[in-house]
Amino acid sequence: MGQQLKIPFVSGMKVGLGFDLLTGSPSSARVIQNPQASPPQTGGGQTVTTTFRLVQETNSLQEALGLSAAVSGSYAGFSATAKMQFANQCAVTQYCLYAVLAVEVINSCVTVDAPALVPDATDLLTTRKTDIFRERFGNRYISGLKSGGEYYAVYHVQSFDEQERTDVAAQISASFHNPALRANLNAAVESMKSTSRNELNVNVFVYSAGGISETETELSEMIEKAHKFPNLVSGGQAIPYQVLLDEYNGLKLPGDNLNFFDQEQQTECLLFNSRLLNDFTTLVNDIDFIRKHLDRFHNPDGSPPDDVALQQARQQCLAIVDQLTRAISDCTRDASTCVHFTQSPEDFTNRLPILREPRPGLQRVPRLIGTRAVIPDHPLSFTKNQVVVDLLGEQGFYFIIDNPEVLHFGVLGSDPLPDAGTIVGQTPPEGTSVPRGSVLHVRVSPLQENPGPTE
Numbered sequence: 001m002g003q004q005l006k007i008p009f010v011s012g013m014k015v016g017l018g019f020d021l022l023t024g025s026p027s028s029a030r031v032i033q034n035p036q037a038s039p040p041q042t043g044g045g046q047t048v049t050t051t052f053r054l055v056q057e058t059n060s061l062q063e064a065l066g067l068s069a070a071v072s073g074s075y076a077g078f079s080a081t082a083k084m085q086f087a088n089q090c091a092v093t094q095y096c097l098y099a100v101l102a103v104e105v106i107n108s109c110v111t112v113d114a115p116a117l118v119p120d121a122t123d124l125l126t127t128r129k130t131d132i133f134r135e136r137f138g139n140r141y142i143s144g145l146k147s148g149g150e151y152y153a154v155y156h157v158q159s160f161d162e163q164e165r166t167d168v169a170a171q172i173s174a175s176f177h178n179p180a181l182r183a184n185l186n187a188a189v190e191s192m193k194s195t196s197r198n199e200l201n202v203n204v205f206v207y208s209a210g211g212i213s214e215t216e217t218e219l220s221e222m223i224e225k226a227h228k229f230p231n232l233v234s235g236g237q238a239i240p241y242q243v244l245l246d247e248y249n250g251l252k253l254p255g256d257n258l259n260f261f262d263q264e265q266q267t268e269c270l271l272f273n274s275r276l277l278n279d280f281t282t283l284v285n286d287i288d289f290i291r292k293h294l295d296r297f298h299n300p301d302g303s304p305p306d307d308v309a310l311q312q313a314r315q316q317c318l319a320i321v322d323q324l325t326r327a328i329s330d331c332t333r334d335a336s337t338c339v340h341f342t343q344s345p346e347d348f349t350n351r352l353p354i355l356r357e358p359r360p361g362l363q364r365v366p367r368l369i370g371t372r373a374v375i376p377d378h379p380l381s382f383t384k385n386q387v388v389v390d391l392l393g394e395q396g397f398y399f400i401i402d403n404p405e406v407l408h409f410g411v412l413g414s415d416p417l418p419d420a421g422t423i424v425g426q427t428p429p430e431g432t433s434v435p436r437g438s439v440l441h442v443r444v445s446p447l448q449e450n451p452g453p454t455e
Contacts, residue, residue: 005140005245006066008081013243015112015145018121018137021245022266022332031137032115046148047106048230052176054099054169058092058278064100065152065207066242086207090154093285095355097165099155099172101222103229104148105210107238111144115251126254144244149210149233153222156205160296161198161358163396163436168192168202170394171366176223177387180370184430185220191431192364199293210239269338270331277324279345280317287314290353297353305353313348363396365440367430373401373444374421380409380447382421396436403443412452420447 005021013019016035018027055061065087092098117125124133155172159165168189175185193200204222211232216222225232233239287310290297294305324341331338374382384401392399407421425443428434 004143006146006242007245008066008083009145009240009243010081013142013145013240015110015142015243016115017142019140019142019245020134020138021140022270023138025138026142027137029118029120029136031118031121031141032112033118035112035115046230046234049102049104050226051102052099052173053102054097056092056094056097058087058282059275061090061092061098061100061154062087062278064102066102066104066150083207083209086152086205088281090156090205091285091288092282093289094282095158095160095286095289097157097169099157099169101153101155101176101226103151103226105150105230105233105238106146107148107234109144109146109244111244115141115143115246117248117251117253122254140245140247142243143246145240146242146244147238147240149208149229149237149239150241151209151211151226151229152205152207153226154205154207155219155222156203157200158202159196159198159200159358160293160355161196161200164192164196164198164200164358167363167395168200170391172219172223173394174366174391175220176226178371178391181367182220182223184367185223186218188364188366188431189219195364195433198358199296209241211237266331266335266338269340270328273324273328273331273341276341276344277321277328280321280324283345283348284314284317284321286349286352287317296356298356299353310352313351317348363434363436363438365397365426365428365430365432365434365438366392366395368399368423368426368440368442369430371423372421373399373423373442374407380416382407385421392440397438397440399440399442401444402441406444406446406451408451409447410451410453413448414450414452416447417445417449419445421445 007024013026014030014035016030016032018029018031019025020027051064053064055064065083067084067087090098121133121137124130124136155169157165157168159168171181171185171188171192175182181188189202193202202219204216204219206216206222206225208225208229211229216225290305291307291310291314294307297305299305320341320343327337327339327341368388371388372385373388375385377383388399409416422445423442424445427441428438
C-alpha cells in the first residue's frame with residue numbers, strides 16, 4: 001500500500017469517491033461499495049498541531065502550509081483552492097523572511113470501513129480495461145475525511161539587513177512562547193522599525209478555515225488567535241478541511257493489479273517541474289523586488305542596475321512560467337508528453353544585481369522585566385533559564401544577573417517565594433539601541449522575603 005496523501009477539501013469531495021491526483025478532481029460516481037465511514041476506536045478529543053518555522057522560498061512556504069507537491073500532489077488541480085491562492089498572495093522573495101505560524105486542529109477523522117470496489121469498477125479491471133478505469137475513477141480513492149480547522153499567519157519581514165530580519169523573526173517567535181513578551185510585541189516591532197536604517201517593515205497574511213471569522217490587525221492578535229483557535233473550531237464551528245487519499249493497490253483487486261508505471265513516471269516528472277515552477281515564480285518576485293529598490297542593488301562590477309535588462313529578464317521568466325504551466329497540464333493528461341524542463345533559475349540569478357551591504361544600525365534591547373531569569377534545578381538552587389538564554393542569543397545578547405545573592409537560601413529565614421528569580425530591572429532599558437553582542441544586566445526578585453540572620 002502506497003503513501004496515504006492528505007489534500008485540501010473542496011466542494012464535491014465525499015468518502016468513497018474515486019480521485020484523479022494528476023488533475024485534482026474527484027470522480028462523479030462512487031468507486032467504493034457502501035462507503036460507511038467511522039471514527040477511530042480510540043478516545044475522542046481534539047488533536048492540535050502547532051508549528052512555527054522560517055521560510056525563504058516558495059517550495060518551503062507551500063510545505064509549511066500543507067501544500068507540498070511531494071505530500072499532497074498539489075502540482076496539478078489545486079491551484080484554484082483558497083489556500084493555494086493565499087500562498088501565492090504571499091509572493092515569496094529571497095530578500096525577505098517569512099515566519100509561518102501554523103495551527104491544525106482535528107476534531108474528528110472518519111475513514112471508510114472495509115473498502116471494496118463497486119461491481120462496475122471490478123468488471124473494468126477483470127476485463128483489463130484499466131485505461132477506462134483510470135478515466136472513470138482516477139488513480140486513488142477518498143478514504144477519509146478530517147473535520148476541525150486550520151489557521152495560518154505568515155509574517156512577512158522585509159529588511160535589507162539579513163540580521164535585522166532574523167532578529168525580528170526571533171522576536172515574533174519569543175512572543176509566541178512567552179505571554180509577557182507577546183503583550184509588548186507590537187510596540188517592540190514598531191520601535192525596531194523606527195530606528196532601522198534598512199527599511200524594516202513587517203506585514204502579516206492570515207488564512208483561516210473554520211471557526212468564527214474575525215479580522216486581526218495587530219501582530220500580537222494573530223498569535224492570540226493561534227492560541228485560541230482550537231476552541232474556535234470546536235463543536236459546530238468545525239468544518240471539513242482535509243481528505244485522505246489511498247491507492248487502489250491496497251485493495252483486493254481482480255486479476256493483475258493496476259499498472260501504475262506510467263503514473264509513477266508522471267508523478268516524478270510533475271514533481272520536478274512543479275518545484276522548478278515555484279523556483280521561477282520566486283525569481284519573478286525577486287526581480288520585482290529589485291526593481292522597486294534599485295538604489296539598494298548594484299551589478300557585480302559596481303555599476304547601477306539596468307532596469308530595462310531587468311524587465312527583459314522578467315518577461316523571459318514569465319514566458320518560462322507559462323511553458324512550465326502548460327507542460328504540467330499536458331503531463332497530467334498524457335504520460336507520453338512528460339519531460340523534465342531543462343532551463344534553470346540559475347541561468348538568470350547569476351546575471352541579476354546583488355544586494356549592497358546593509359546600512360549600519362543598532363540593535364534594540366527587548367523587554368525582560370517580568371520574565372523568569374532562572375529556574376530551579378534542585379529544590380533551593382537555580383540555573384539560568386535556557387529558553388531566555390537561547391532567545392536572547394538569537395538576537396545577539398547575553399544577560400548577567402547582578403544580584404545573584406538574593407537567590408541563596410537562608411535556613412532561618414521565611415518560606416521561599418513562588419516568583420523567585422523573576423526579572424524586576426534591566427540595564428540597558430527596554431527599547432534602547434545598543435551594538436549587537438552587548439551584555440544585558442538584570443536584577444531578579446529574591447528567593448525569600450526575609451533571608452534571616454546572615455551569620
